[in-house]
Amino acid sequence: MRMRLNAGEIRHIRTLLLSHGQSGAAQSLVSLTAPELAELLLHLHPKELLALEPLVGTERLADAMANLDPAEAARLIVRFSRGSAADILEEMGPDDATDVVEELGQGVAEDILAEMEGADAAEIRELLNYPPDTAGGRMTPKFVSIPPEASVASALRFIRLQAAEAEMIYYTYVIDRADRLVGIVSLRDLVTAEPRQRIADIMRRQVIRLPASTDQEEAARVLMAHDFLALPVVDNVGRLVGVITADDVADVLQEEASEDIERLGGSEPLNEPYLTTSLLSLFRKRVPWLLALFLAGTYTSFVLQAFSGTLERTVALAFFIPLLIGTGGNVGSQIVTTVVRSLALGQLTVGDTWRVLSRELILSVGVGAVMAASMLVRAETMQVDRSIVLVVSLAALCIVLWSALLASTLPILLQRVRIDPAVASAPLIITLIDGSGLFLYLMLARLILGL
Amino acid sequence: MRMRLNAGEIRHIRTLLLSHGQSGAAQSLVSLTAPELAELLLHLHPKELLALEPLVGTERLADAMANLDPAEAARLIVRFSRGSAADILEEMGPDDATDVVEELGQGVAEDILAEMEGADAAEIRELLNYPPDTAGGRMTPKFVSIPPEASVASALRFIRLQAAEAEMIYYTYVIDRADRLVGIVSLRDLVTAEPRQRIADIMRRQVIRLPASTDQEEAARVLMAHDFLALPVVDNVGRLVGVITADDVADVLQEEASEDIERLGGSEPLNEPYLTTSLLSLFRKRVPWLLALFLAGTYTSFVLQAFSGTLERTVALAFFIPLLIGTGGNVGSQIVTTVVRSLALGQLTVGDTWRVLSRELILSVGVGAVMAASMLVRAETMQVDRSIVLVVSLAALCIVLWSALLASTLPILLQRVRIDPAVASAPLIITLIDGSGLFLYLMLARLILGL
Numbered sequence: 001m002r003m004r005l006n007a008g009e010i011r012h013i014r015t016l017l018l019s020h021g022q023s024g025a026a027q028s029l030v031s032l033t034a035p036e037l038a039e040l041l042l043h044l045h046p047k048e049l050l051a052l053e054p055l056v057g058t059e060r061l062a063d064a065m066a067n068l069d070p071a072e073a074a075r076l077i078v079r080f081s082r083g084s085a086a087d088i089l090e091e092m093g094p095d096d097a098t099d100v101v102e103e104l105g106q107g108v109a110e111d112i113l114a115e116m117e118g119a120d121a122a123e124i125r126e127l128l129n130y131p132p133d134t135a136g137g138r139m140t141p142k143f144v145s146i147p148p149e150a151s152v153a154s155a156l157r158f159i160r161l162q163a164a165e166a167e168m169i170y171y172t173y174v175i176d177r178a179d180r181l182v183g184i185v186s187l188r189d190l191v192t193a194e195p196r197q198r199i200a201d202i203m204r205r206q207v208i209r210l211p212a213s214t215d216q217e218e219a220a221r222v223l224m225a226h227d228f229l230a231l232p233v234v235d236n237v238g239r240l241v242g243v244i245t246a247d248d249v250a251d252v253l254q255e256e257a258s259e260d261i262e263r264l265g266g267s268e269p270l271n272e273p274y275l276t277t278s279l280l281s282l283f284r285k286r287v288p289w290l291l292a293l294f295l296a297g298t299y300t301s302f303v304l305q306a307f308s309g310t311l312e313r314t315v316a317l318a319f320f321i322p323l324l325i326g327t328g329g330n331v332g333s334q335i336v337t338t339v340v341r342s343l344a345l346g347q348l349t350v351g352d353t354w355r356v357l358s359r360e361l362i363l364s365v366g367v368g369a370v371m372a373a374s375m376l377v378r379a380e381t382m383q384v385d386r387s388i389v390l391v392v393s394l395a396a397l398c399i400v401l402w403s404a405l406l407a408s409t410l411p412i413l414l415q416r417v418r419i420d421p422a423v424a425s426a427p428l429i430i431t432l433i434d435g436s437g438l439f440l441y442l443m444l445a446r447l448i449l450g451l
Numbered sequence: 452m453r454m455r456l457n458a459g460e461i462r463h464i465r466t467l468l469l470s471h472g473q474s475g476a477a478q479s480l481v482s483l484t485a486p487e488l489a490e491l492l493l494h495l496h497p498k499e500l501l502a503l504e505p506l507v508g509t510e511r512l513a514d515a516m517a518n519l520d521p522a523e524a525a526r527l528i529v530r531f532s533r534g535s536a537a538d539i540l541e542e543m544g545p546d547d548a549t550d551v552v553e554e555l556g557q558g559v560a561e562d563i564l565a566e567m568e569g570a571d572a573a574e575i576r577e578l579l580n581y582p583p584d585t586a587g588g589r590m591t592p593k594f595v596s597i598p599p600e601a602s603v604a605s606a607l608r609f610i611r612l613q614a615a616e617a618e619m620i621y622y623t624y625v626i627d628r629a630d631r632l633v634g635i636v637s638l639r640d641l642v643t644a645e646p647r648q649r650i651a652d653i654m655r656r657q658v659i660r661l662p663a664s665t666d667q668e669e670a671a672r673v674l675m676a677h678d679f680l681a682l683p684v685v686d687n688v689g690r691l692v693g694v695i696t697a698d699d700v701a702d703v704l705q706e707e708a709s710e711d712i713e714r715l716g717g718s719e720p721l722n723e724p725y726l727t728t729s730l731l732s733l734f735r736k737r738v739p740w741l742l743a744l745f746l747a748g749t750y751t752s753f754v755l756q757a758f759s760g761t762l763e764r765t766v767a768l769a770f771f772i773p774l775l776i777g778t779g780g781n782v783g784s785q786i787v788t789t790v791v792r793s794l795a796l797g798q799l800t801v802g803d804t805w806r807v808l809s810r811e812l813i814l815s816v817g818v819g820a821v822m823a824a825s826m827l828v829r830a831e832t833m834q835v836d837r838s839i840v841l842v843v844s845l846a847a848l849c850i851v852l853w854s855a856l857l858a859s860t861l862p863i864l865l866q867r868v869r870i871d872p873a874v875a876s877a878p879l880i881i882t883l884i885d886g887s888g889l890f891l892y893l894m895l896a897r898l899i900l901g902l
Binding site for chain 2: 430
């Protein structure tokens with residue numbers, strides 16, 4: 001049940017690995033689960049890695065690597081000889097192996113594929129044709145298929161033979177002579193059916209199938225909605241080319257949630273674990289967004305400069321600037337986060353624009369009143385002029401409403417023009433509110449104070 | 452493959468439901484998948500719901516409701532007669548049914564349970580004992596178990612009998628006379644074994660098991676790491692009490708990601724879909740955080756008031772306030788988001804504090820230099836005094852460093868004291884940076900400008 005080795009255990013194993021005899025290391029290694037072994041691999045120096053290989057064997061190495069992020073696995077696999085790397089990839093599921101190969105340099109990938117058994121290499125080359133974030137890129141070609149004329153008994157015999165090779169034996173797909181998917185039987189159906197029955201008589205004919213080009217997130221959503229263990233993937237003429245399984249989907253969901261979270265935080269997604277992402281790569285993911293937000297934010301200086309006369313005469317107005325634009329930003333951040341997540345979960349679609357907007361505007365009248373009252377109390381305690389108190393409270397109400405309008409519509413508009421709505425991050429909304437909120441505030445001040 | 456009905460289709464079915472004859476409605480309803488039917492249920496008026504019941508039957512209603520959020524399903528189920536509600540719950544998996552019962556009022560829940568078949572009601576009452584966010588609360592008691600002395604042939608016969616009832620027949624659990632879990636065989640193992648072999652000879656004895664009190668997120672992580680279809684759940688004396696399945700885990704992961712996202716956006720998690728959350732409930736989830744952030748932000752006014760002399764003499768300093776604190780906030784938001792997500796995925800632990808801090812501080816020197824340069828260019832173009840340009844650039848560098856320090860340590864510290872690190876939201880970091888960043892900026896101004 002423990003998922004991570006602690007630093008002491010890792011140090012211990014590393015010492016044993018380079019000591020003579022190695023029987024101690026072999027003993028410590030035998031009890032490690034695949035995720036633990038994966039964790040260990042990340043901490044080994046190249047020399048230790050090579051010492052470890054004969055002790056655990058390529059099959060366990062393959063299991064461990066399937067637990068790693070493909071980018072990490074690719075970095076590790078090139079440290080082995082080309083022959084060992086080929087053996088490890090052969091032991092991995094072809095879908096996982098393809099993800100790793102995609103992360104290798106072109107030349108290295110070709111070298112390793114050339115060392116692999118022909119059939120295994122061919123499977124990977126086939127899978128490399130599909131973009132990695134589609135159903136085709138996520139599927140495994142290791143499924144079991146039978147013709148509709150087969151009997152239940154012969155199907156069970158056939159599955160028995162395939163069990164060692166196939167990744168998913170709980171569903172058997174029924175295909176016609178042109179490889180087109182015509183039905184499905186679950187192992188559950190087979191064990192409860194009479195042995196002499198024909199597959200055609202017990203199979204389900206209404207099979208939900210995914211075109212290979214389906215976006216992986218959409219594929220995950222369909223599989224989850226139906227609580228299936230796997231979904232068949234078909235090419236553009238309806239031939240069964242692979243299956244996408246529930247454990248792949250869990251990975252997809254985690255990745256997609258991580259991407260949305262990173263974008264909502266105002267940065268490009270990392271695509272690999274934080275600690276193994278290089279500082280240079282972090283820099284590249286973050287700085288473009290910081291500069292874009294900076295540029296978008298520069299107009300706040302224009303606004304303030306334009307109103308510098310007003311500020312010079314009543315410097316007290318400046319006291320409330322961070323609090324006002326901060327409140328506007330917070331309201332916007334709450335709304336944008338909820339809307340982006342609901343879009344990602346499919347609970348909202350672009351058709352709901354008006355519903356979201358009207359809900360958020362009604363809500364903002366209440367929220368705005370609360371924030372205006374808070375501002376009033378705050379301004380009163382600072383003993384500024386009564387007219388300034390009025391300006392500040394009114395500005396709070398206006399900024400909350402404006403922020404709600406912006407934050408509830410922007411993500412849906414982005415979705416409509418097919419940009420990831422998570423780009424409408426908290427920092428973006430906050431930056432947009434900063435300048436426009438200031439303008440609202442200082443205009444109100446000019447009008448009410450007659451400056 | 453389509454997941455949502457469009458408004459036109461829903462309107463069409465609703466019209467048919469209340470028309471005479473209803474054969475049209477029955478026809479449109481027959482082709483709906485469970486998720487589509489679920490979607491439809493949410494749009495029906497009570498009268499239409501009752502008209503729909505005999506047309507689709509309790510079994511399909513149960514399938515559809517299992518696709519809904521439990522809170523939504525609970526709201527729907529009380530609209531039926533107590534007897535029908537009991538029938539629907541009987542048809543649902545006991546784990547899903549329990550989630551729904553948990554959302555019902557005490558009295559209503561008792562009424563419906565009393566109407567249910569004794570065995571089904573007992574299962575739900577048993578599951579109600581476990582907190583909903585634990586392995587016990589997520590598990591189903593509908594598993595298949597056999598003694599180790601059984602033969603493969605008799606196990607297969609037994610599974611055949613259980614197939615209609617059990618939720619998970621792909622794993623069969625081996626238990627001793629005291630119901631303690633001693634092994635596991637997969638249906639795959641069974642179909643490939645010789646019929647006369649004993650279960651004890653083919654079962655795997657090293658079974659990863661979860662105590663019923665395990666947090667659901669931890670359970671999800673273990674199941675995902677091993678790519679299992681299900682994990683057995685045991686009570687505190689090692690007796691097998693249920694299994695938690697992969698499709699439950701996908702739900703858990705989505706829920707937990709949603710919770711983190713909501714918190715990161717500066718709001719309490721909604722726990723149900725946005726469009727069915729009442730405005731009052733949204734208000735209650737959001738306003739406490741807004742007020743807390745407002746209170747935390749009030750010290751910005753103190754800082755500005757304290758430096759009002761400085762500002763009055765050089766009002767140009769005010770021009771850069773939003774841009775400076777905005778940049779600090781953006782940097783903090785990027786870091787906090789990445790750290791919180793990495794903690795949630797288990798890629799970071801509290802032991803990594805120093806590693807994260809040192810990485811982020813090194814990175815911030817680079818990021819700070821870029822932002823200081825940008826600030827310098829910006830200030831130059833506004834034709835303010837050279838000394839102000841210097842102050843503003845230096846302040847940008849200091850604020851970036853300070854923000855990185857705060858944002859990289861706060862989530863890990865929260866985790867250490869067992870508070871959800873996602874509480875360290877973008878708005879919280881931004882609010883903390885606002886005041887302290889201002890103080891840094893105006894202190895620098897006083898020192899350098901000699902004000």
